[in-house]
Amino acid sequence: MLDTLTPTYTARFDENSQELSLIGSMRPQHEADMAKCLQVLEQSLRLVRGTLYINVKRLVRVNNIAFRILAAALVNAATERPDLKIKIITSSVVGWSTKKFGVLSAVNANLIIEEYDNEFYPGQTFVENSDFIHVLRTQTKMTWRHERSILPRHGLKPGMKVADICSGIGDFAVLMQKEFNPSRIVALDHSKSSLAYARGVAEEFGISGIEYVYGDASEMLLEDNQFDFVTCRHALQVFDRPELILKELFRICKPGGRVYVTNEKNSHCLGEPHGESIQWTYTEVAKLWHHFNMDIECGPKSRRLLQDSGFDKIQMESFMVTNLDGDPQDFADIIESWKNLFAGDMAKQRGDSPEFIERFKRGFDDHIFAALHPKGYAGWPIWVASGRKPL
Structure with a gap:
């Protein structure tokens, strides 16, 4: 388990499920504030095969700086690793997440958006x-x-x-x-x-x-x-x-x-x-x-x-x-x-x-x-x- 905590958010990778979870409020003022998150993402990419899951269900806020840096890193990873699918798991509870991250699927077919709630609540x-x-x-x-x-x-x-x-x-x-x-x-x-x-x-x-x-x-x-x-x-x-x-x-x-x-x-x-x-x-x-x-x-x-x-x-x-x-x-x-x-x-x-x-x-x-x-x-x-x- 890789786990990095900043004052406002946590980036956590579980090797068993190949899931990187981003939790909290991601509002950096400078690109350097995203360094630890990118480090965990890079380590995750080295360890996964097949599909990397990016869980943003409890990411309550993302400012433009954070989204731009994170989006660029995910697009680059999908381009450099054509063997890898990157599935971003969103939630309807955090209303903006599906729409915001959804634009990435148009950039690279290996970036897949899945709104978790639709599958999890069958009844x-x-x-x-x-x-x-x-x-x-x-x-x-x-x-x-x-x-x-x-x-x-x-x-x-x-x-x-x-x-x-x-x-x-x-x-x-x-x-x-x-x-x-x-x-x-x-x-x-x-x-x-x-x-x-x-x-x-x-x-x-x-x-x-x-x-x-x-x-x-x-x-x-x-x-x-x-x-x-x-x-x-x-x-x-x-x-x-x-x-x-x-x-x-x-x-x-x-x-x-x-x-x-x-x-x-x-x-x-x-x-x-x-x-x-x-x-x-x-x-x-x-x-x-x-x-x-x-x-x-x-x-x-x-x-x-x-x-x-x-x-x-x-x-x-x-x-x-x-x-x-x-x-x-x-x-x-x-x-x-x-x-x-x-x-x-x-x-x-x-x-x-x-x-x-x-x-x-x-x-x-x-x-x-x-x-x-x-x-x-x-x-x-x-x-x-x-x-x-x-x-």
């Missing part, structure tokens, strides 16, 4: 559907009945500095703000439409003080060791590389603080009557998510994922959201939305046959029937895990 387009928002609120309302008592067991106390990562439409951050009165709370999400809705939710509840941040959960523009308690709910299961999210959650958490995650194992959804039909459908849901590089079976794996990411003192438990948690129609509404999403857009994109989709829908309908039946029972299990960042 983003599904969950951003505005029709799904009211369902997300219902889900949070039903899980909060359980989580408001679970959170203190996992370390959340009044007055803490809290971050809700992958905050979605923001209702969970609002509930934590009202119940636990944190000294600071940040809600970060990658969806601009969700954040816009979240601000409306906070206004509706008369809640102030929540810092809404647009950001990439795998490359957050938040400083190290900031938060006493970090939440990330129903999110690891949506990403194709959850270990990158956990690495960032670990980084922003204070030593001695805790990271709290919730995830599902959808094949364990259940109901009676018509239990066999329900079981078949939710087993197929897991296969469908796997097709889109998402893992809705992630829940019981949470303990291992936290351990592998460096956390200790791990706590884990599960709870069952059921049709008996308040109004059974709320539960039925959630399942109806799942049917529309899973047996609708997702199944069609996978290319499923009409016969399969018809059987697929039947299991959701039977789950709704179980939820609304006067003698029925319907359940949706959630796994909760938290880990401490070692002191």
Whole structure:
């Protein structure tokens, strides 16, 4: 690992992944201020074969001097090493980066621009559907009945500095703000439409003080060791590389603080009557998510994922959201939305046959029937895990 730190940015090369990461604010006043960065780039070029990755996802600022010097060095490298591809990884979170670095691809075909978010968030387009928002609120309302008592067991106390990562439409951050009165709370999400809705939710509840941040959960523009308690709910299961999210959650958490995650194992959804039909459908849901590089079976794996990411003192438990948690129609509404999403857009994109989709829908309908039946029972299990960042 080559690592050079200047007062405002870091240039770091990882030989194993052949990736040069540029992090921070690159605003030199003179060409000499770029010498260390160019030195790391030159060393990187000597060590790589095939493809060199230039990661600028957390490069928050680049002035004209820096860009001119960096661009010239990359163009020269691509010209002198025709055997080498140089792939510049940008992010939509840092809005200018794709456009600014994109001009280089027109200069040399071996300079390739890739906007990372498009590949990393395979389920983003599904969950951003505005029709799904009211369902997300219902889900949070039903899980909060359980989580408001679970959170203190996992370390959340009044007055803490809290971050809700992958905050979605923001209702969970609002509930934590009202119940636990944190000294600071940040809600970060990658969806601009969700954040816009979240601000409306906070206004509706008369809640102030929540810092809404647009950001990439795998490359957050938040400083190290900031938060006493970090939440990330129903999110690891949506990403194709959850270990990158956990690495960032670990980084922003204070030593001695805790990271709290919730995830599902959808094949364990259940109901009676018509239990066999329900079981078949939710087993197929897991296969469908796997097709889109998402893992809705992630829940019981949470303990291992936290351990592998460096956390200790791990706590884990599960709870069952059921049709008996308040109004059974709320539960039925959630399942109806799942049917529309899973047996609708997702199944069609996978290319499923009409016969399969018809059987697929039947299991959701039977789950709704179980939820609304006067003698029925319907359940949706959630796994909760938290880990401490070692002191």
